[in-house]
Amino acid sequence: MSHKKLAAIVVRSIEYFELVDEEQLDLDTAVQYLEGITADLNEATPEEQSAVKEAAKARLAYFLREPDEYGYSPRKTLRPEHRQLLESIASGEAFGWT
Numbered sequence: 001m002s003h004k005k006l007a008a009i010v011v012r013s014i015e016y017f018e019l020v021d022e023e024q025l026d027l028d029t030a031v032q033y034l035e036g037i038t039a040d041l042n043e044a045t046p047e048e049q050s051a052v053k054e055a056a057k058a059r060l061a062y063f064l065r066e067p068d069e070y071g072y073s074p075r076k077t078l079r080p081e082h083r084q085l086l087e088s089i090a091s092g093e094a095f096g097w098t
Contacts (some may be wrong), residue, residue, distance in 0.1 A: 056086050
């Protein structure tokens with residue numbers, strides 16, 4: 001499996017654990033998973049970091065795309081905190097990458 005595909009899985013996992021509410025998952029469990037993912041990403045190579053940032057950019061582009069021929073766009077489903085999360089991953093800020 002490529003870095004690109006693994007990075008997309010990582011970004012979606014971060015989205016879930018960061019944005020899940022306590023009715024769906026115990027928040028302490030979510031925090032533990034996020035801390036584990038963050039610890040692993042702190043050891044990422046520059047190539048892996050780049051793949052994660054690109055995956056977050058692609059995910060953000062998915063949400064911000066123009067409406068299709070039927071007028072549908074997932075733009076309205078993107079909450080401000082979700083957008084901020086994806087932007088911070090895409091920039092590397094979420095993990096202290098510069």
